[in-house]
Amino acid sequence: MIELRVHGRGGQGAVVACELLAQAAFLDGKEPQSFPFFGVERRGAPVTAYARIDDRPIRLRTAIEAPDVVVVLDAGLLRTTPVTDGIRPGGLLLVNTAADPASLPAPRTVRRVAVDATRIAIAHRLGSPTSPIVNTAVLGALARATEVVSRAALGRAVDEFVPAFHAENRAAVDDGFEAVRFADPAAPSPAPVVPGTAPLPPFPEGPVASVSSRTLRTAAWRTLTPVLRTDRCTRCNFCWKFCPDDAIGFDSRGYPVIRLDYCKGCGICATECPPKAIDMVALEGGMA
Numbered sequence: 001m002i003e004l005r006v007h008g009r010g011g012q013g014a015v016v017a018c019e020l021l022a023q024a025a026f027l028d029g030k031e032p033q034s035f036p037f038f039g040v041e042r043r044g045a046p047v048t049a050y051a052r053i054d055d056r057p058i059r060l061r062t063a064i065e066a067p068d069v070v071v072v073l074d075a076g077l078l079r080t081t082p083v084t085d086g087i088r089p090g091g092l093l094l095v096n097t098a099a100d101p102a103s104l105p106a107p108r109t110v111r112r113v114a115v116d117a118t119r120i121a122i123a124h125r126l127g128s129p130t131s132p133i134v135n136t137a138v139l140g141a142l143a144r145a146t147e148v149v150s151r152a153a154l155g156r157a158v159d160e161f162v163p164a165f166h167a168e169n170r171a172a173v174d175d176g177f178e179a180v181r182f183a184d185p186a187a188p189s190p191a192p193v194v195p196g197t198a199p200l201p202p203f204p205e206g207p208v209a210s211v212s213s214r215t216l217r218t219a220a221w222r223t224l225t226p227v228l229r230t231d232r233c234t235r236c237n238f239c240w241k242f243c244p245d246d247a248i249g250f251d252s253r254g255y256p257v258i259r260l261d262y263c264k265g266c267g268i269c270a271t272e273c274p275p276k277a278i279d280m281v282a283l284e285g286g287m288a
């Protein structure tokens, strides 16, 4: 039996990834199982989903604590979530990142694989530019890296179980399959990243919303970063009004200043800005 654990953020398609994987495994003639675990249910919040695949019926129903394969849909999670906890020796870590797979933090006995699924998803217009849905590209990479499921079965599963954008999702599967990068087995593994415990910086002066997340630094949730274009900004303050995390203040000229420690990258400010003066930009790991 192969056990997989998928780490993602709300809106990236982690749960659907496991469901699609299970459907494709079934089409390959295997016995699959998939189920999610939710934490905070809002866009950008960490989400975990699981899948088991075997040649025989699976009676186990527990959460997977010692996975053979760990899939990470957002490399920013590597900074905050112990994604490789329990991973078996000889297992595989697959991360959606443009970075060198040899730089991925994992035990030495674990194979490290990378695919730039965000680029693929944006190229095929899956999701929105501010919130790309990377799951099918990552599944294509998984098919290549593990052979736990075939590319053909993934394509059929997309056609049968994805409600829309079949051609785009099939293309993402194919691109993910082709774009996999494997770490040099001789390259040393870096030490695991420990989440930061630095005290919160002082919060700048300025107008604040009635509901604030000042005590919760959500920067590590971010996959896309808002970047202001002052040449377009009319200083209307709409972005401040709509930011759910109170992550926007103003400079002395009245231009918005995005407090990246508190910005989770939801993209609401970019959506609501009337002259489209905020771009959501993919920075490696989602951090500025």
Ligand code: SF4
Residues within 6 Å of the ligand: 228, 232, 233, 234, 235, 236, 237, 238, 239, 240, 256, 272, 273, 274, 275, 276, 277, 278
């Ligand atoms: S909503 Fe757009 S135009 Fe208005 S202050 Fe914010 S960035 Fe500037």
Ligand code: SF4
Residues within 6 Å of the ligand: 226, 242, 243, 244, 245, 246, 247, 248, 258, 262, 263, 264, 265, 266, 267, 268, 269, 270
């Ligand atoms: S600054 Fe923009 S992207 Fe960041 S949390 Fe606020 S609305 Fe979301």
